[in-house]
Amino acid sequence: MPDRLRFAPSPTGYLHIGNARTALLNALFARRQAGAFVLRLDDTDRERSEDRFATAIQEDIAWLGIPPDEVVRQSERFDRYQAAVETLKAAGLLYPCYETPEELETRRKRRLARKLPPIYDRAGLFDDDATRRRYEEEGRRPHWRFLLPNYESDPREIRPTQVGWTDLCRGEQSVDLGSVSDPVLIRADGSFLYTLPSVVDDIELRISHVVRGDDHVTNTGVQIPIFKALGAEPPRFGHHNLLVRADGEALSKRSGALSLRSLREEGYEPEAVASLAVLTGTSTTITAVPNLRDLAETIDLGAINRAPARFEPGDLDNLNAAILQARSFDEVAERLAALGVGGGEAFWLAIRDNLVRLNDAADWWAIVNGDFEVDLDPADGELFDQAAGLLPAEPWDETTFSAWTKEVGKATGRKGKSLFQPLRLALTGRASGPELRRLMPLFGRRSTLDRLSAHRDRTR
Structure with a gap:
């Protein structure tokens, strides 16, 4: 029988990156074995479970790239329990x-x-x-x-x-x-606790492997006799370490910290989130894995550390930047358009190595369009005037900047940082960023001339 694994969140809040760890380990393990991945919504808590969270969970795991093969709700299975x-x-x-x-x-x-x-x-x-x-x-x-x-x-x-x-x-x-105490399976109000429905579902859904956080180790010891009491062979169990912040702070759906929804809205790539969630706290080096197929091949449940998987949220920025650097224009064209970003492939190739999140592209598009403010040093006014006078005629390409600055350097006697830094500030308003050889053709001669001439209004 093919392997069948499940992810069983309670729809009581938005999934966070720690929940993503469990979901991904199960889904990718199942995919690698040509098995099935089941989403089981543990919504027996009628007071705290909400449909909006159930919907959000399905949207979030689809965004991660692991849509389930089957979805079941415990609230529809009370007769079985x-x-x-x-x-x-x-x-x-x-x-x-x-x-x-x-x-x-x-x-x-x-x-x-x-x-x-x-x-x-x-x-x-x-x-x-x-x-x-x-x-x-x-x-x-x-x-x-x-x-x-x-x-x-x-x-x-x-x-x-x-x-x-x-x-x-x-x-x-x-x-x-x-x-341990004899576990309570049914509350005084007649509602079921987690333990019994989980066992019944694992039996009826033919779950072959249960991979979950190590906070469930004792639960497993208690559930194994229940499986046997119901005449079923228990599945194989795996308990991975939990993902926590570097300071040891636990993640919680209630707090909303590092929720998948917020990470998506902030412009993070699902592959970056998946790479961090899966590889942190293992013996595998944390790198940006560009697709889930390759990420699945890295999974070795036996190589997961026992200590909590500590991570810095800033680690996600580094992984995300690496993922974006590998993106082609075709892969991001629709999303850039949704951000109001134009410029086509030339703009994307010019700025992608300087992005942390895709949303940052909108800032650089504004700069390309001259929408920025900057304080310039009055001592550089003569440099800007001379540079404006030496601007070559169009058409421009990626060789234009080098040829132009070579002439400006000869005329002003400036070189190195004293030449390039003031020009970068005047043209972009930033002390660092994409290569100007790629940006200048996007600016065009008229806009570049305006930026250099505007120093008269922008100097301190």
Whole structure:
């Protein structure tokens, strides 16, 4: 059977670059194996899930270049989860608990005081029918817990019980079920927590590999017995390190920090975002990979570091600039037109090596059109006048600038920085930028003459 992998975000906010890491690792792994990539929207949290975020998630992963082969919503699958609930109840593996949060916290503190693991003591498992009726009469509603297989014959006697797997990213892993509480699968209001729907979906969608953040390691240890209780073989698991800022700050959908939507609006290239998201925190050098096919070939889940994947947001600028430098005019023509940028291929070839983001092209287009301000040194006024008088006739090409400045240098005695820097400022308003040999033909003689002559109005 072909490999099937999934990305399972909750539509409670916009995806950030850390979410992109998980999505890309799954999608590219599946593509490399000629498998399928499934988008599963974990929208069982009715209060926080929003359709606008579900739509944004699909737009964002399409922008990254990894549209899913299949999309499912957990909110449309409650009947399947309820069927699994009945199966677990019939097997005696799902039991009601009526404790309030305050009562649970009191018990947790008591266990800590006795130097015991602060896990649930399974009191609800042994409540008799009369006790449960009394709780119901008091208005209490139960939450439901899954009975972990961490005992021999008496569930009261919880024992160290290792559940292990060979992790695709971390190698041999295990979780001691004797040190974790029986997981709550259903809240008191009847809604499902993450754990059970995730297992049911992975079974029914035939997910072969689950690649997710290493904050899910304990979840995996708990979910493996649920897979087996439902008569299914667990998928292969891989837990990658999480992407965090250089200062260790975590990323959050709620904060909106480094959201894919904002990065797209700021003019970043999806390939730059993908390169940073996938390669940071691995043994592979972080470089700008121009297409997802090549990026997929770099993925080695076993080469992912265990430490958090720290990155500087500024790293994205360097990758983005490298991606743009490799773009042909045809690849960006429509986007430049949308920015109101003209000049055709000649303009693009002149400025692309000086861009960090495509949006920066609009600034250089304004400069080509003479829309800029600059303070010029009055001491350079004579230079500008002489340079204006030596401007050659058109047509101009990329040899014009060199020939012109050679004559200006002879006439003024200036050379090097004292010649070129004032001319660059007068012509572009910038101390650095694209090669003037490429820009001058775009300016044209009339505009160049105006820029040189305007020093009389722009000098301090």
